[in-house]
Amino acid sequence: MKQFFIYVLATIAGIWITILISILGSFLMLIMMIAAGSGSSSPEISKHSILHINLDGSIEERAQGKSLIDELQGIQNNSIPLNDLIKSIRHAATDSKIDGIYLECNGGSAGTATLAYVAEELAKFKESGKWIVAYGDAYSQGNYYLASVADSLWLNPIGNIDIHGLGGSTPYFKGLLDKLGVEAQVIKVGTYKSAVEPYIMTGPSEANIQQIKAYINPIWDYIKDGIATGRNVDSETVNQWADSIIATQNPATFASRNVVSSLLYRHEAEDWMKTATETDSDESLNLVSPTTYAASIKDKKSDNKIAVLYAVGDIVDTGNSGIVGAKMAPMILDLAEDDDIDALVLRVNSGGGSAFASEQIWEALEQFKAKGKPFYVSMGDVAASGGYYISCGADKIYCQPVTLTGSIGIFGIIPCVKGLLTDKLGVNVSTISTNPNANLSLAEPMTEIQRAAMQRQIDRGYETFVxxxxxxxxxxxDSIKAIAEGRVWDGMAAKRIGLVDELGTLNDCIEALALEQGYDKYQIVEYPDPKGEWWEEILMASGNVKESILNEELGEARQLYNAIKKATQLERIQCRMEPIVIE
Structure with a gap:
């Protein structure tokens, strides 16, 4: 009886704690919403302001809502929304209150196509006659690529610059899986469909090496030529900088070699900007961030509304992150029925994922087109495999020269853990069923009949994709199959073989659509709402706490953990390109 009362009291205590947490969460979210509402008025921009692009975080497609856990922990998000950044650079070119742009290079990161997009907009900004300056204590290669557009590129006298070319690393897990007694049973279509290789091989196949070299070299040529143009040197000189490990060299020679404009300490760079903006030496520079500046820009109002729908991340059937088929497909259908929306630009930055979710999104986009509304696609850093699947039906597809796309292929992975259970853990699994294939068990390898059945399903999915x-x-x-086989292409090659229509940025895509439709004026409406609902934040809070703790404890090992976790959670049939880090 005593134990019974203990259980009852514990249950009551648990209920009250849950209620208190819910009330506290709701109260905090209410405060956050009130605070957000109170700061919703457009900030004032004073004369002689400088658009300050502080490259100390990642450049992401758009602003993300701040989670409840981040708010409670006081975590600052240093990411730069690409949409705000581009909007700011464009508007600043004609804004008399903005004197110039200051690129503060602190090692921030971004995808190659994202960097190229920003570099192109910075070059257009210079045509206005306004100045761009860049300063850094240590330049990463990506930061240096952007800074090379600047009129003046300054380096700390004892700083360094990293230029090394492009390369990427992929972890291969077969050795680990063998030790664990786990077999990755792979069924695929596509000679170049290399996303499965890390689970069944210890290194890349010859076909994969071939395709990587085929796209990484032209991408490096594009970046290298951009640096060469900005620094007024030839492309081979940039290659020499990379080959000589310039990051280890004495910066005293950099100015004479045109690697930098000059060597300055930070206060000297700030003094130059004070003079350029007529700011007294004892006053602070009037620096305005892209996010703040973008908030001050009044959006154009028009009856012609173009929806820009962001499809960013892994494609999944359900969930709360990435491109969720169960959410995005209905959203597209709603846009199709919305009389206020005249056209759609799908902004894709995804290496793919679930074949089922990709098909549902594709079909919803077909319904959008059936309403007689134009539908264009703008590709970001990557729009491959499932990312290409959801793009292929567009009236026109735009990508950048350094976008990765294609990867038209499909695969499935079914792990067999018999070795782990029986050989490692001493667990025997017994199956009793009415029919031979009533129970496709992970504890037993697939039979020939089962493998053949799975191959038929994968083949059917591939034929559908093609x-x-x-x-x-x-x-x-047949023309598509000749360029499919899971092969990844750079943007320039993709245009040459007919996978895309035009080379251009998101803005180029939007402007082309508006011109095609004869819109003198138009309004951009972005979807989905990145903030989400407050009650979703509360429900997700416990999961965010767990993830935060794991990331803190695992440190650099979290990438390996996340890769293994993702592999175990994949939907059965995948349209996915292997993750590639080019840096």
Missing amino acids: GRCAEGRNLSV
């Missing part, structure tokens, strides 16, 4: 691409691109199935 058929969607052929229909969308107005090409024959």
